[in-house]
Amino acid sequence: MVDVAILGYGTVGSGVVEVLTTNKESINKRAGKKINLKYVLDLREFPGTPIENILTKDYEDILNDSSVKVIAEVMGGVEPAYTFVKKALLKGKSVVTSNKELVARHGAELLQIAKDNDINFLFEASVGGGIPIIRPLNQSLTADEIYEITGILNGTTNFILSKMADEGLDFETVLKEAQDRGYAEKNPEADVEGFDACRKIAILSSLAFGMQVDFEDIYTEGITKISDVDMMYAKKLGYDIKLLATSKKKDQKVYAMVSPMMINKDHPLSNVNGVFNAIFVKGNVIGDVMFYGKGAGKLPTASAVVADIVDAVKHLERNIVSFWSTNKMELTSIESVSSRYFIRLDSKSNEITRKQIKSVFNDVEFVKIEDVNNEVAFITESEEEGKLKQKVEELKNNIVTEDILSVIRVDK
């Protein structure tokens, strides 16, 4: 029998209790030992719930109980999670977590402490909810040099973009509905501005490339500027608009970016709709692989946390090696990365505007949709971001009185 403790009885914490109860028998069989939930830490009271009698408000109870070998941290936020987790690892207790902020900021350090103590720090649930991605990166794709990871890593924004595409609604209307249905927070910034996806791609990049990728270094653009008219153009062009988090290695240089992107309808990520997430990985021998599933939600996330608990129990005094050094990786600026831009701008005379556009961009593909007049839209050819941005500036200066309505990256 192995005693475990859960820190936090919120959505994920209660999900973990539910999963451990529902699938008790098969979980114990796979862990090879009986898993006994001894403590749940939370400052609130939960009278009448199954955890009533194992609730504690004092973390020291758990930390000082030498029978507790595995702790699941599902509180979220950097503090006090970081302090709690570090103390646990230093005491020789394995920790599993769903906390992306904690892992993105302190993953390398906590992995090192776990390694030094022959225990484990596992975080499958911190990226992609229930989708197995951390373990496959660590243990399955070991024959490969990974050179690209691109994912739809945030369910809220994917729900919003899918609904905008399907129903022709604008961003604000769909955001409101997502908030009403509990898919988006009252303060939706972390999701819609891409911050959540940014932390997740930082974690995946660090694991894939074996060095610390700081999330603050990752170029991050959200979806708040995407309009219903952009969606109409995307449809006309045979594209979907998705918020992609991507990280690529070329000639020993790595860049990372979170940005809305027009992708072709035959791209495997294009069919990833609603609250689903997917992560696309490219390796030098395996080629393309993709992992798909629910990226959030109580039970899918709890499924990943419990799978980590099982792994921690199976490897109580044996470190499962991860390669994520504390050495910082310097990312290349995206200015030198090639992109194509989709650009829309106001226009009083389409003929004149098109001429002006052609004077700035060498080779453009104009797009016209019915019912949308007084504007010109086009896709540029592939060029370095730095140069494209200069040209957009130049366009703004040449066409003084007219506004640029949208600039959206287009997948090659």
Next chain:
Amino acid sequence: MVDVAILGYGTVGSGVVEVLTTNKESINKRAGKKINLKYVLDLREFPGTPIENILTKDYEDILNDSSVKVIAEVMGGVEPAYTFVKKALLKGKSVVTSNKELVARHGAELLQIAKDNDINFLFEASVGGGIPIIRPLNQSLTADEIYEITGILNGTTNFILSKMADEGLDFETVLKEAQDRGYAEKNPEADVEGFDACRKIAILSSLAFGMQVDFEDIYTEGITKISDVDMMYAKKLGYDIKLLATSKKKDQKVYAMVSPMMINKDHPLSNVNGVFNAIFVKGNVIGDVMFYGKGAGKLPTASAVVADIVDAVKHLERNIVSFWSTNKMELTSIESVSSRYFIRLDSKSNEITRKQIKSVFNDVEFVKIEDVNNEVAFITESEEEGKLKQKVEELKNNIVTEDILSVIRVDK
């Protein structure tokens, strides 16, 4: 340093050598030890190749060399692979294999021998080529009770069906092209009749449900009867036709089947085209997850073999538990499974034929496409296979002079 041997220097075997050479540094780092390729077994000569000096024709050389700790069996076929692998495991050498025939037939026994000897028998490459699916099933989805696995498990048939759909060509024409391009064997039976997919779903079902599923018990139907006209109807209906291998558990009963299936274009498997494979798994807490990638080919398959070598080297004297007992699982007959059928039949008078159809099937949806006359096509409502088959028979008897052209299952 750990010595390893490869049995068979065909496509996969030479791929394994290539991967071990190309990514040597990162592979050794992940394995935690230097991997040294000491022998390659093959009856042919390979003068001038990198393996010239380590080639042997005598398996005893490898078996009796106590420094060899891991053997990669990539010969294919049941014999002599089975004899070689069993001998190796009994001698305390871990074995990794890409051989689906071997695993489907003897997997349970070989896993048990490996367990008894504290070594490993690994077979990630036997299903889905490079796609990580065996390890995720064993190690990631451990919190879940799996109740469905559905996959596109054969790249050759998926290439053929994708091309038929895209280009409006008939089966024979596309098969010929696939053979010319090396995507299909000269004798394509194993692929086009579904036998290959059948062995793979047998392996996945055995692992997911923990008991021996015999591939001979699985209802298997190939794609040879799918015509270009069927594809036209599928397109009209918003469906794709895919060869699906599926295995479902309901109320403690399991059924498994390989069959062409019309699936909705918004199903995640619908966008899996060409030689790509994908495996869709449903668990009681994780919900839906999908794994996607190249299901065959030299390097993707070699990537999975080498990942298994790395895992075997990391766990030299420690069994990685798999739950696949030798107890046979009795499958439920598909007669009691609910399906919908798409049916086409010759018709001299559509009005009369439709009336006759309605006299047999309660509630049908007729489909009409341009340029196809003298036939009637429809989709039945969902009903047990047994009853549907009876009704098709009845139809044959009622409409004596006219032929039934197609019967294809439709996903609900």
